[in-house]
Amino acid sequence: MRAMYYEAFEKTPEIRVVPDPTPSENGVVVKVEASGLCRSDWHGWMGHDPDIRLPHVPGHELAGVIAATGRGVMRYKVGDRVTVPFVSGCGRCGECRSGNQQVCEAQFQPGFTHWGSFAEYVAIDYADQNLVHLPDEMDFATAASLGCRFATSFRAIVDQARVRGGEWVAVHGCGGVGLSAIMIAAALGAHPIAIDISEEKLAFARKLGAVAAINARDTDDVAAAVRDITKGGAHASIDALGSPVTCFNSIQNLRRRGRHVQVGLMLGDHATPQIPMAQVIGHELEIYGTHGMQAWRYDAMLSMTAAGELDPKRLIGREISLDEAVPSLVAMDRATDIGISVITRF
Ligand SMILES: [Zn+2]
Numbered sequence: 001m002r003a004m005y006y007e008a009f010e011k012t013p014e015i016r017v018v019p020d021p022t023p024s025e026n027g028v029v030v031k032v033e034a035s036g037l038c039r040s041d042w043h044g045w046m047g048h049d050p051d052i053r054l055p056h057v058p059g060h061e062l063a064g065v066i067a068a069t070g071r072g073v074m075r076y077k078v079g080d081r082v083t084v085p086f087v088s089g090c091g092r093c094g095e096c097r098s099g100n101q102q103v104c105e106a107q108f109q110p111g112f113t114h115w116g117s118f119a120e121y122v123a124i125d126y127a128d129q130n131l132v133h134l135p136d137e138m139d140f141a142t143a144a145s146l147g148c149r150f151a152t153s154f155r156a157i158v159d160q161a162r163v164r165g166g167e168w169v170a171v172h173g174c175g176g177v178g179l180s181a182i183m184i185a186a187a188l189g190a191h192p193i194a195i196d197i198s199e200e201k202l203a204f205a206r207k208l209g210a211v212a213a214i215n216a217r218d219t220d221d222v223a224a225a226v227r228d229i230t231k232g233g234a235h236a237s238i239d240a241l242g243s244p245v246t247c248f249n250s251i252q253n254l255r256r257r258g259r260h261v262q263v264g265l266m267l268g269d270h271a272t273p274q275i276p277m278a279q280v281i282g283h284e285l286e287i288y289g290t291h292g293m294q295a296w297r298y299d300a301m302l303s304m305t306a307a308g309e310l311d312p313k314r315l316i317g318r319e320i321s322l323d324e325a326v327p328s329l330v331a332m333d334r335a336t337d338i339g340i341s342v343i344t345r346f
């Protein structure tokens with residue numbers, strides 16, 4: 001099969017032919033129909049993820065059709081249209097048994113712990129526990145975003161930040177995660193505020209439901225601007241980018257007893273950012289991480305999609321080929337694309 005492949009971090013990946021994968025006893029092989037390009041792939045390629053063993057094939061936001069199944073797989077068959085959370089739980093550890101597969105102690109992550117979906121085929125372990133059937137009406141490019149960014153934002157907004165109708169939600173960074181968070185918060189009846197340095201992204205965020213937009217490039221004090229708009233601070237705030245500045249602002253712009261969720265990855269030099277801890281204590285702020293979403297929670301997300309309350313298709317930007325994904329991946333930290341770029345030609 002054709003795959004994007006690299007032997008060293010920070011060295012431009014190549015497209016080469018590698019052996020087709022075979023399913024493990026409890027796994028499947030998926031013929032990849034769409035795979036989203038995510039900033040986490042860039043982090044992996046930079047060498048920020050200790051799970052990655054070289055040589056490597058990246059890619060973790062995927063949707064496709066099952067091409068082969070292991071002998072132990074009961075719930076899925078060849079031909080099924082599926083996606084999978086980028087963290088797949090083992091189904092046996094304490095976290096999995098408590099329903100928290102997203103923090104499994106023995107997790108399988110395509111494109112990180114194992115070869116991923118920037119390829120014609122990808123092997124997925126723990127299939128029965130983690131695969132998600134796609135609704136018939138959902139196309140593969142849209143479904144790919146459910147494997148990482150859209151699902152991660154859903155968990156961040158709904159389960160971690162516990163956003164309710166009428167609340168103010170600040171969203172720092174309007175890439176795929178941020179735009180998803182804005183759409184989801186708006187669907188819940190909350191008032192999202194978009195924050196970014198690109199006027200284009202802010203304009204798109206408004207179309208997706210943001211009631212206010214702040215251009216951080218020409219705003220001296222972003223947190224003060226949020227407090228101004230919200231008359232005292234946001235009830236919930238998301239750092240969707242992952243940088244020391246956006247993390248700090250996202251906590252500082254909260255009202256008393258507000259909830260911050262860190263969604264954007266903080267790796268490499270950014271792993272230990274400054275936190276306004278006096279404010280966290282004095283105002284009883286809550287700080288959460290979020291790490292994908294369990295397969296069993298997809299039901300709630302897909303029912304909102306079926307009802308027309310969420311429309312993840314609107315977040316899809318460019319559809320590109322596997323070859324075109326190479327320059328896009330290496331330039332991901334400077335991404336100016338609006339919405340999510342998805343590989344749909346392999
Ligand atoms: Zn991702």
Ligand SMILES: [Zn+2]
Pocket residue numbers: 089090091092093094095096097101104105106107
């Ligand atoms: Zn587990």
